[in-house]
Amino acid sequence: MKRKTLPFSATGLLLAAVASIPLQAAEPTPADMVDALNGVFGKHAGARGSHAKGFCARGTFTPAPAADSFASSRLLSAMQVPAEVRFSIGGGNPRVSDKSRSVRGIAVRLTGPEEGWDMVFISEPVFFAATPASFVSFLKARVADPATKKPDPARIKAHNEQYPEGTRQPSMLGAHAAPASYASTPYFSNHAFKFMAADGRSTWARLQFEPVSGTRHLSEAEEKSLPDDFLEQEFRDRLGSGSADLDLYAQPAGSGDSLTDPSVTWSNGPARVLLGRLSLDRYSGQDCNDRVYVPTRLPAGVEPSDDPVLRVRAAAYGVSNARRAQP
Ligand code: HEM
Numbered sequence: 001m002k003r004k005t006l007p008f009s010a011t012g013l014l015l016a017a018v019a020s021i022p023l024q025a026a027e028p029t030p031a032d033m034v035d036a037l038n039g040v041f042g043k044h045a046g047a048r049g050s051h052a053k054g055f056c057a058r059g060t061f062t063p064a065p066a067a068d069s070f071a072s073s074r075l076l077s078a079m080q081v082p083a084e085v086r087f088s089i090g091g092g093n094p095r096v097s098d099k100s101r102s103v104r105g106i107a108v109r110l111t112g113p114e115e116g117w118d119m120v121f122i123s124e125p126v127f128f129a130a131t132p133a134s135f136v137s138f139l140k141a142r143v144a145d146p147a148t149k150k151p152d153p154a155r156i157k158a159h160n161e162q163y164p165e166g167t168r169q170p171s172m173l174g175a176h177a178a179p180a181s182y183a184s185t186p187y188f189s190n191h192a193f194k195f196m197a198a199d200g201r202s203t204w205a206r207l208q209f210e211p212v213s214g215t216r217h218l219s220e221a222e223e224k225s226l227p228d229d230f231l232e233q234e235f236r237d238r239l240g241s242g243s244a245d246l247d248l249y250a251q252p253a254g255s256g257d258s259l260t261d262p263s264v265t266w267s268n269g270p271a272r273v274l275l276g277r278l279s280l281d282r283y284s285g286q287d288c289n290d291r292v293y294v295p296t297r298l299p300a301g302v303e304p305s306d307d308p309v310l311r312v313r314a315a316a317y318g319v320s321n322a323r324r325a326q327p
């Protein structure tokens with residue numbers, strides 16, 4: 001049987017059409033994402049791929065009286081829940097200065113009799129990437145040029161042109177000095193979660209911790225005079241005169257707020273709902289260092305959104321944890 005062939009002109013058209021389909025870059029894997037962190041910060045034995053410098057604290061979480069009408073979690077109806085916390089500085093350099101204008105992190109593990117909840121937040125209300133591809137590109141653009149030992153501004157510009165969200169968090173960080181204390185900065189989930197109440201109502205909200213003693217950044221004089229390591233001692237000294245307290249709020253989404261993009265701020269939607277108070281009364285050195293805090297480890301009544309950044313974090317943190325054991 002004679003094979004049917006496309007006339008020459010039709011074949012040409014087909015090839016032209018195929019060539020005009022933009023090549024879809026493969027979605028980065030969790031290992032690619034940790035490679036990108038290691039590419040900027042290097043590998044440091046035993047350290048996390050990001051938020052490498054940190055320390056641990058212990059205390060309790062006391063739910064607010066109406067918290068369990070927001071989500072039906074047992075953790076929100078308990079009298080008090082034990083809390084384990086790790087404070088950290090963003091990036092994979094375990095010797096980074098405490099004065100650096102980078103994000104501060106809080107990882108909180110609440111442990112109830114039947115369930116647990118990890119909250120892993122940063123000190124700015126936006127993340128620097130909306131997708132895994134944007135995350136990898138942001139970091140690759142910041143790898144130091146071997147000649148100048150600094151990132152190449154042209155590569156950062158090219159990243160920002162492709163991923164305009166890449167400018168938002170850096171400009172927020174540049175607008176104020178570093179926090180004066182881990183207990184004097186707010187922390188934000190940036191991801192949205194669905195909170196389901198026992199009566200069937202559900203609310204999409206982001207979460208945030210607010211320091212009860214108020215927000216305070218370093219003064220110009222402190223930026224000059226303080227040593228590179230002061231946050232740990234400051235926290236220990238602070239506990240000498242009482243607990244370090246942070247209030248947990250849910251910020252419900254307003255109309256038009258994205259439920260899947262952690263790189264954008266939210267409008268002023270409905271009023272915040274107080275969920276409870278985290279009260280830290282014990283510095284515990286590095287006793288939580290081996291933990292992996294997983295932002296999708298959630299209690300009943302709280303569900304993750306389809307935010308692609310949230311969805312990739314557990315796997316990326318697993319890769320980083322496996323690498324911590326390598327020399
Ligand atoms: C593509 C998205 C992200 C990737 C690939 C990523 C990667 C990482 C990695 C590899 C670690 C170290 C994990 C470990 O060894 O246990 C880490 C820690 C951390 N990340 Fe992320 N991250 C992402 C997004 C975020 C976001 C959106 C936030 C907060 C809003 C955040 C906050 C933190 C904090 C606070 C820690 C320290 C946790 C601890 O103390 O153990 N990250 N991240």
